Amino acid sequence: MPHIQDQREDRGIALDRVGVKSLRHPFVVRDRAGRERAVTATVTAFVSLPAHARATHMSAFLTALSRHSGPLDRDSLRSLLQEIREGLDAPSAGLEIAFPFFVERTAPSTGSRSAMACDARLEAALDSTFRLTTCVRVPVMTLCPCSVSAPGVPGLAQRGYVSVSVRSERAVSVEDLVDLVERCASAPVRPLLRAEDERALLASALARPLFVEDVVRNAVQALDGAGGIEWYEIEAENLESAHDHSVFASCERGR
Amino acid sequence: MPHIQDQREDRGIALDRVGVKSLRHPFVVRDRAGRERAVTATVTAFVSLPAHARATHMSAFLTALSRHSGPLDRDSLRSLLQEIREGLDAPSAGLEIAFPFFVERTAPSTGSRSAMACDARLEAALDSTFRLTTCVRVPVMTLCPCSVSAPGVPGLAQRGYVSVSVRSERAVSVEDLVDLVERCASAPVRPLLRAEDERALLASALARPLFVEDVVRNAVQALDGAGGIEWYEIEAENLESAHDHSVFASCERGR
Amino acid sequence: MPHIQDQREDRGIALDRVGVKSLRHPFVVRDRAGRERAVTATVTAFVSLPAHARATHMSAFLTALSRHSGPLDRDSLRSLLQEIREGLDAPSAGLEIAFPFFVERTAPSTGSRSAMACDARLEAALDSTFRLTTCVRVPVMTLCPCSVSAPGVPGLAQRGYVSVSVRSERAVSVEDLVDLVERCASAPVRPLLRAEDERALLASALARPLFVEDVVRNAVQALDGAGGIEWYEIEAENLESAHDHSVFASCERGR
């Protein structure tokens, strides 16, 4: 029985993306030290659809994902996309794999250790070339420069998130990106802070008051200095302590 | 043709709630000044189901909601529940209507006005009696008491949310609850703050450093002093500036 | 006292966007019939930041929004962006205003009326020119063509969402876009359906089984035929009934 998806379509309309999204799937990633880690990812997988094809075969994405084993890296992502593209006879294929990733952190004064969650995302695309983008979203602290300009007023601290997406020729580790991002803010945040740690963190922030604009420019400088990066996008967002909204700044380079 | 929902069910299992949820529906509410306001609500509506009935008629909830007009208040909510309960021949009926509600606020120094969104929710229940619970969730600022105990360290501010649910004999206005809640925190937050307003707000917060525990106890005292309240629940949550998690405190009275 | 934001910045890094986000603000919009409707919007507002400026003045966004009154339309959005851009001395400015919008719908058999929520979004941008993009996300029903190809098997229905973004020279009404989108699916969905309405809807869907790919191509044809549209993007997503994930198809034209 021929598949209905394979019926001829004659309206001359090619589609950019057809595929699956909001799919949760287990993967293994390797951390910077080479250890394997199980992660729970949310996946978007798609191909482009030529004008003559009515529809794609959605089960092929699940077949390819379910067959895949071994750590997610540049090579295995490329293989996964090749399998999807060939199985579906498609001009191009893409994958977005988002997952929480823990980095071990130490408190600044007591050295107490705790695991801090960051949001990581791998975006892989295959047409005539293969491109891999690595993305992280890292919680940080910023201290408003205005607030420390007047005497007798406490600095206004807030939690922020810095998101960085990087496309490069060689692999970039999630942990390296998290480290880079943390150095761009007034101070890092930590899950476990005793009273003296919190004071040390605040003292660091007080010594380095920053606007979201400053945080983004710090990240631009850090990424421009890193070498081998083709494209990047940075966004810093502050959950304002004096407002019920966020402020943000963003910058894209290399498109 | 008899409805399948009305088939006899003989397993002897009554159900607590059957109904609709995640439904968006437009309502009109009256503010404290008596003006009508259009709000976009998310609605849960339900009845209890006796053991002998196979299922309820879900369209009856939509029929009742679609017929309803005029401002939501104690009387119209009771009528709506009576219509639902009678139409479905049910022992009891309930409604939860959640909507964003704007309160006008002025900045502490410049007096600049802006509209601040709070989350309101009305919970109405009808069995042998009618009960109405009014709930608000209000953004506030808190300043950590530990952070101001050491010299030379800025106070650590953070945005928080205080949620209060109140069941009372007479109607409680959403605006009165928001006012009450705002007075329990270190300082309020405002959408529009110029530089001098932000400094004034910080100075207020610095003069009144509070833990989430203090905020909840302030609200307990305020509600105990309000009179006519049968039951309440309070939760204060801080979006910590030095962590990527929240701290919270909660208290329920009068059950 | 000079503002710290106005300090000279000498790293030569211009920023694409600096502004506020996740801000809830009340607006008035005019529906197709000319009636005013109060909506609760979530707002992103931003300007570009030249390389020489350290930071923007975030309160200026709130000042402009708080001053704005009257219905949101092409002219008032342009004025709002002009005020923001001039107030902040910025090369460009942008606004994204998202809000739930109700359309009145009738059930196919009984004609029962109910209010159906769609998600609308206006995106306005001002640099040397002014551009307005109107976006809607509309719930629909699709019936899988594979499922009706075998005898004795029920058609597999699922809820879907079709999102359309349109940039055009003349204003496009949200309601016109919702109407256009509803005609592209197997059948519409409705808040209130009695038993006979549900059967009528299912019969319609059975007569028009569609993949997400078909839905997008239907929308491409409809938009290509509408005239005056410079750019559009379409995405159809199905909340699969047989899976806990979605399938989707998308197409962008005119960039």
Added chain:
Amino acid sequence: MPHIQDQREDRGIALDRVGVKSLRHPFVVRDRAGRERAVTATVTAFVSLPAHARATHMSAFLTALSRHSGPLDRDSLRSLLQEIREGLDAPSAGLEIAFPFFVERTAPSTGSRSAMACDARLEAALDSTFRLTTCVRVPVMTLCPCSVSAPGVPGLAQRGYVSVSVRSERAVSVEDLVDLVERCASAPVRPLLRAEDERALLASALARPLFVEDVVRNAVQALDGAGGIEWYEIEAENLESAHDHSVFASCERGR
């Protein structure tokens, strides 16, 4: 230096819960086969606060969680709560640990294997006794009984979620609960289904059309027959295919 949290509080107001929430933390759980699995959990941890204490020490929760290692089970949860309660000198302590959990599933016709995500949650409470509640939320398919009662109309399928919370004397495995829940619906859902699998699933559903009310009663019977269960709560929710809202039914027993 005495801690400010330990200051005497004299308003006579004890608090039900003080603690941390929205915290992401890595845990290890053991599956039914005894294998260890790394999971990413979202954690709420709290103690009750006596009237005389001003505040608790929030860092103690992080210290206890960061020290904890080894699989989460009845014994290790009790130990964790004991450590928290003793460290904070509190009358009672509680933990809620929510995480996605994958179960391996096979397609009904081709036997193709794929990993299906369910949402699991462990709720542990310690005062004079220790109580453990195990919760799962499982995606399923239901087919509306009304839709198959008329000839010539396709059955109306929809995706649903069944949530079950169980408190019992002996440990209940997450997988056993997922298995139990799947048997209560019209048919299960699967990540990977080829065309013949989808037809087989639909045929199963067509042979067992169920309302949400039926699904809950099936679960009541299954749990009543399981033995050793002290308390449970069940909710079935359908993402209606013909509406943009859900219908639901729920039942609680044993309080």
